[in-house]
Amino acid sequence: REYYEDKFDLDLQYYDENVGGFVYEFMSIQLDNYIDVLEYDGENSINVYYFDTLGQMKFLDASHYVVDLNLRKITIKNDGNDLINNYGIITNFFVSFVPANIDTEFASYRFSYDPASAITATMDVSYWDVIGVDGLDVIPNLDAYYFLNEVESTLHNTVSHATQIAAYLSNGNELEFNLEGELGAFNQDIIDDIHTGEYLSLYLDTNIKNIESLNLLTVELYNNSGLMSAYTQNISVEKLIMNDFTIKVNLPTSTNTLKKIRLKPVFRTDSEYSQDNTIGIAQFQTIEWDPALVSTNNDGEEYMHITLEHDLKTELNGLELAYVFNDKLQHLSFPYNITYILEEYSATVSSYILYIPSTYIDPDTNETLAFQEGDLIALRYNSPVKKGLSIGIGKLYLENRGYNYASHTDIPKAEIMLINASSSDAYSEFTSSYYYQTPIQLTPFNTEYNNRYSAVKIDLNFTSLYESTSSTVLNFTHIVFSVPNPTYEFTINEIVILQESYEPTTQDGSFDGRVWQYTELESFDADEAPEDDEYQVSLSNTPLFYPDSEWLEYLNIYDEDGNYYTAGITGNDHQLLFNSATDTFTWNPSFNQFPEYFGMEFQEPLLIEPNKTLYIEYTTNTSWATPILVDVENVDLSSIRMIYDYNYLLKPEHYDWYSSLYGVKHSYENIAYSLKDDTEYEVVQYYYEEFTVYSNVAQYTHTFDIGDLIFEDEFVNISLYKVIGLTPTFGTEILTDNDDFTVVLDKSTNKLTITDSNSTDGLLDIFDQIMVIVNFSYGPISKYTEIYMKD
Known part of the structure; x- marks a missing residue:
């Protein structure tokens, strides 16, 4: 604590004629056991202040009072000072002091x-x-x-x-x-x-x-x-x-x-820190092409040099030195190799410089093109695993054991307790035995002065509490934070109580979606002058309502910048016009870019920007069968309701319009049918985990991190859905039972074992990441859910 303060009444009962002043004990004998008044150069740190007749705070000069530190007493002299002269008007005053710090x-x-x-x-x-x-x-x-x-x-x-x-x-x-x-x-x-x-x-x-x-x-x-x-x-x-x-x-x-x-x-020594790790750690870095950083190397070719944010691992088993991607994350190859140098600035400071060729091979056309200023480039490279700590040390703080520690070693400086009391005023019940106590350590570097708080995590083990009380019920009414040692102060910013449970919560959510989802997609690249573009759709699957012009009303047309467009046959209401004879879209030169809605003028995009990508999505007569994605974790199926047009349940249910007369159980909001057993829908839930194999091995076993849950016991109809390997080029490979791989899910132990039977193309460590997905009808945890509508 930085200071102590107490309030005293200016009353005749404290007046002592023998000393000619008002005498007070400014510190109790109990407090004196813990602290001393700070003294410096023979002066103590005691101050006396009061509020004068105008309500202004005033300090009493030290010449008007006498302090006896041994007796813990202060005497306010009757010497005509302002405080005494206003006796009866000024009724109280304050004594404060700075304590001598027993800590260091x-x-x-x-x-x-x-x-x-x-x-x-x-x-x-x-x-x-x-x-x-x-x-x-x-x-x-x-x-x-x-x-x-x-x-x-x-x-x-x-x-x-x-x-x-x-x-x-x-x-x-x-x-x-x-x-x-x-x-x-x-x-x-x-x-x-x-x-x-x-x-x-x-x-x-x-x-x-x-x-x-x-x-x-x-x-x-x-x-x-x-x-x-x-x-x-x-x-x-x-x-x-x-x-x-x-x-x-x-x-x-x-x-x-x-x-x-x-x-x-x-x-x-686990995961990437294993001594068997031969590939290091994958790192990613985004840059813009800058011609000012381009130079000609000794081989006569032009490169842009890039300072890497991490060290570069140069000895790689089957991996390239670095992988380069364009802004669409397409892997780029080059007519000549990427190189590097190690720039050492001092004995302890160095950087890796990567040299990227200024020309690349277009992944779509195989043309050799040159990077342009401002082109976005993504780098992926491997860095060595660092087993080392950089540690900086500032202040040192020594905590004194305090008063009477030898007799009460079990009493901490601060503690948290669970108390069962009949009321907040029943003090005797607070001092009796309690269920739980845990000490809270000092936070000498997080204080009110620097406005920093420390987080304290307290795990309540109720199982041990049940055993200690021989009871199946634990009643407690108060969480008590206690500071038995008055030398310290305890400041609370907030208290959060968390309960881990697999039971459904009261939290809910909703989202809007289409029954006929956009299942078909065609894309087109605009040229330098898009106003003359023609986009002919292939329509490999017949769109809904096609060839009636009504099908255009159900299109979703947008570009890569998030601009949306509409299409029609004629007029000036749509950016795109459709020619039914050739299945071609063209930009409408007569489009009204500033339409009015409800008397207000809006500006809509006129046409796509040059060299941008246009996307056209549409539905077919079977798009309704596409699963509806519920991209929410741990959804309780019994709580899902399908509502059509904001008003009607897709599955009819009986309810009372006048629910207030019968109770909330009859209300519309409380209808909750379970999709777990519904015959009109099929529900599939999914759970996935990702991991990386760092060792150059042909077999690897991954244990799912799902706590005490067992796939075989708590997940209904669980099976292995997919195992996907992500390559350094952002490509994917499905790992399934075939000549190259064997994949086995053990539902009783929550383990997945992958065996690579073909080492000619590398072992399991060639994948940057492996994702394993299981699906099931219902389970206590899930990553996302799909709902299928049946015929």
Whole structure:
């Protein structure tokens, strides 16, 4: 807490004639056990203020009151000051003070270098070291605040102190902090208090990059004899993220000789971080063609050079160095090869430069074309897997164990409790036994001052609570946040209670769709002068109402920019005119671009832009049989209702118009028939997962991540629908039982096993991603649902 404050009544009962003033106890004896008033240069931090007769806040000068810190008392002198002179008009005043902080903050990390030499060659952060790395392993952040230590600096050795430091930890590295040396040089009392067990925890404010490669972070403590194994901690990635990368180190609370702390990252070995990964990680980058970056290389050909955002993996098993795509994501090939160089700017900073040929082979016409300024290009390349952390360290915070810790080690600084009380005023029931208690750790770097909040996740394990109470029912009325230690304050931003369940929720949604869906599509490319274009449709399937001109009313015509058009036979109401003799559409030169609707003038697109694509969609007499897609996860089939024209259920149901007379169960909104057993519709639900095979193997088993659910037990009529492999060129391949692949779904174990029987075209790691889709009649979870209307 930053300050304490209390309000006092200016009343004669507090007047003491012996001292000639009003005497008050400004701090209770209970509070005095926890805190002391801050003193600096012989002056205390106590202030007295009041509101004068005009309602203005006024501070009472210190000469008008006397403070006795030992007795925790303050005396307001009867010396004619404004507060006393207005006795009876001013009825109260306030006493506030700043507490002496029993915790300790620190951000002064010693480093030195030889000013006569290169700073990178002689830089040394005195009390931090990366074990196993020689040379410059820990560096100060010179962009943050640091200061010169003039006392220790010499002509040949400059000593400074940084507020932030940084290091890079590879697999097998450990970051060691000599806190005895660092903190001892700053204030020996801090080290003495650590050695006598006065501090519970040490917090490090860190910033960690590439956290996704980490499995857990191990914290080890070392004393004069070596490893203090009883204090070794393993911090999960989830906890690091939840705590905004604050590392909490538990310290011994008994006498000790703690010297050093080591942070040891344990990296992942699964998925792309497996040692069997031979292809690295696929990366994507979008660029615009820029002629200013085009140059002629030694081979006499022109290339545009591109600085890659990630490192480039150059040793690839069956993959190209890089894949290039146009703005339609079509894979491009080149008359000469893509090349690269590694540009090294310093010993630690480098970039890969990719050289892309300035001409390419058109994927539609096989013509050799040149890139034009502004052309959008997508790159796909592989980068090496990095098992390493960039870690920056800022403030250090030491949490004091506080008053009477030895007698009450079970009482945390703050806690959350579930209480069952008859009312909010029944205080005795709040102090009796409760069902659940969990401590909440300090957030020393997230405070009201910087307006940062920490997220605290509390998993309520009701199974263990049932067992502990020997009851099948747990009644609790209040969630209580308690701060037993008055040294600290607890600020809540919001509370979210989440319940995980496979039961239907009260959430609902709706969408509009067509019974006769647009199932047929034809596309046309406009030329440089589209006003003269002719678009002849093939009509491989007969459109609905064709050849009657009414069929034009049911077309959906649009371009790649999202502009929509209509078609007719004659007149000026449509952008396109249709010639029934040749099945050809042309642009209408007489089109009225500014029609009026309801007395208001609108502007509609006149015709398509040059070199854009036009799409024409239509329906056929069997389009109604196309499934209706419900693109919503985890839909409960018993809740779906099909409504036609906003008013009528497609399946007739009885309901009462005057539902208010009979209750809501008879209302229109509460009709809910189940599509699970409906004979007029067929419903298919789908669930899919995606994964990547990083090892060069012929067989791979994927386990579905569906928690405690079992395909065989909870999913009705489940079967394997499709297994799709996505290639680096954005092509797809269906993996099914044939001469090349064997695919087996084990419904009892939720496992899918794929076997590649043909290694001549590469094994399973040639796919950027594999998607496996299962379908079923009904299940507790799904990705999307399809509804079929039957004859």
